[in-house]
Amino acid sequence: MERHAFRAMGTEVEALLDAAPGPDALLALASVEAAFERLEALLSRFRPESELSRLNAEGSIEPGDDLLAVVRLALAAREYTAGRFDPTLHDALVAAGYDRSFEALEHSGPVDPPSRPVRGGGRLWVRGRRLELEPGVHLDLGGIGKGYAVDRAVELLAPLGPALVNAGGDLAVSGIPAGGLWPVAVELPAGSITLGLAQGALATSGKDRRRWRVGGEDRHHLIDPRTGRPAESDLLTVTVAGRNAVEAEVWAKALFLAGTDAAAAEAEARGLPALFVSADGRTRTAGGLT
Amino acid sequence: MTDHVARLYAAALALVAFFLTWAAIAARPWAPEATESPQLAALERREQRLRRESALVQRKVERRFAVYHTRLAEREREIAAAQTAPAPSAPAPAAPSVGVVSVPPVTSTRSS
Numbered sequence: 001m002e003r004h005a006f007r008a009m010g011t012e013v014e015a016l017l018d019a020a021p022g023p024d025a026l027l028a029l030a031s032v033e034a035a036f037e038r039l040e041a042l043l044s045r046f047r048p049e050s051e052l053s054r055l056n057a058e059g060s061i062e063p064g065d066d067l068l069a070v071v072r073l074a075l076a077a078r079e080y081t082a083g084r085f086d087p088t089l090h091d092a093l094v095a096a097g098y099d100r101s102f103e104a105l106e107h108s109g110p111v112d113p114p115s116r117p118v119r120g121g122g123r124l125w126v127r128g129r130r131l132e133l134e135p136g137v138h139l140d141l142g143g144i145g146k147g148y149a150v151d152r153a154v155e156l157l158a159p160l161g162p163a164l165v166n167a168g169g170d171l172a173v174s175g176i177p178a179g180g181l182w183p184v185a186v187e188l189p190a191g192s193i194t195l196g197l198a199q200g201a202l203a204t205s206g207k208d209r210r211r212w213r214v215g216g217e218d219r220h221h222l223i224d225p226r227t228g229r230p231a232e233s234d235l236l237t238v239t240v241a242g243r244n245a246v247e248a249e250v251w252a253k254a255l256f257l258a259g260t261d262a263a264a265a266e267a268e269a270r271g272l273p274a275l276f277v278s279a280d281g282r283t284r285t286a287g288g289l290t
Numbered sequence: 291m292t293d294h295v296a297r298l299y300a301a302a303l304a305l306v307a308f309f310l311t312w313a314a315i316a317a318r319p320w321a322p323e324a325t326e327s328p329q330l331a332a333l334e335r336r337e338q339r340l341r342r343e344s345a346l347v348q349r350k351v352e353r354r355f356a357v358y359h360t361r362l363a364e365r366e367r368e369i370a371a372a373q374t375a376p377a378p379s380a381p382a383p384a385a386p387s388v389g390v391v392s393v394p395p396v397t398s399t400r401s402s
Contacts, residue, residue: 001396011402014397016396016397143402146402164396164397166397166399167402168399168400168402169399169400169401169402170402171397171399177396179393181391181393182396183391183393183394183395183396184395184396184397184398184399185395185397185398185399186398186399186400187398187399187400192395192398193390194390194391194392194393194394194395195388195389195390195391196388196389196390196391196393197387197388198387198388199387200387200388202388202399203402204399204400204401204402205401205402206400206401207401209400209401209402237400237401239399241387241388249402273388285390289388289389289390290389290390
């Protein structure tokens with residue numbers, strides 16, 4: 001098993017390729033890193049020169065294929081999650097104090113008191129190849145952008161053999177490795193649980209990481225579009241299996257907002273294999289995950 | 291011709307002479323010919339300029355209204371299409387190709 005690890009999009013990225021060592025494998029693994037760097041340069045809201053930052057600043061641009069694709073995926077996700085996934089929460093995240101990369105946030109100490117929260121539901125339009133934002137609307141594509149990068153990366157490795165790409169919460173596989181499954185440990189507050197993944201992707205969202213304190217109050221990055229504030233959920237984390245990392249990422253976020261019982265019921269109804277960890281540490285599975 | 295008739299002719303002639311004199315005086319032939327005042331000329335120029343600008347503004351308003359109507363029609367078509375299109379449905383759920391196993395993991399994941 002060939003392995004390549006690097007840092008991108010504010011997290012550790014790991015690419016595994018079940019292929020004989022050689023220049024092709026090395027080149028493919030290097031191309032994964034290059035793909036992440038390229039997509040981060042386009043999709044990061046923390047890079048002023050990124051295409052996303054330009055869209056947020058100018059309100060209307062004709063972006064390249066990747067930003068266009070991610071925005072289309074995000075709009076579709078907002079529709080099929082009935083607004084629980086929302087790409088227009090940029091200002092709400094900033095208002096909650098998440099106004100710089102999390103690495104910078106961790107090293108900068110307490111953030112300023114948040115300004116007024118901004119609810120989701122901002123309007124944007126895709127007119128041909130042009131993206132247009134309603135005045136005052138700004139996009140954050142952090143989670144879905146990472147999922148998109150994972151999906152693209154695993155596609156790069158797929159021709160060379162079974163592959164897995166894991167980017168801090170978003171993970172996708174392609175092909176069946178020699179062992180028959182991809183065993184992946186999902187970290188729990190105490191220990192871990194190992195899931196065997198044959199195809200598709202896993203995504204975990206939660207409030208156990210990417211959290212900070214403002215005025216003695218805990219904040220985290222999972223914003224409820226209905227309130228514009230960090231979601232108040234009895235869940236600590238949600239892990240969802242999907243056909244691809246984007247889909248898994250979207251549902252992990254959407255189910256997190258619902259709370260344990262409603263999320264488990266929805267996962268069952270939709271047939272979404274899911275693992276829920278509640279704030280008190282209890283775990284629960286749904287959607288056919290056993 | 292009697293004196294009476296002569297006096298009548300004299301009175302008529304005097305009346306005609308009176309009206310002719312009145313008309314001549316009313317025509318004021320001694321008054322200097324009216325010259326155009328500079329203020330009046332300036333006002334006329336200003337009026338002409340305002341008329342031109344008004345026409346320009348009117349053409350601009352008409353053009354913008356045309357663009358607005360085009361966009362409005364486009365937006366109404368989009369709204370109508372969205373209202374008649376079937377509600378977006380969730381993507382087909384992933385096949386349950388995942389389960390809890392008890393083999394050593396090749397990697398680990400956590401919340402993002």
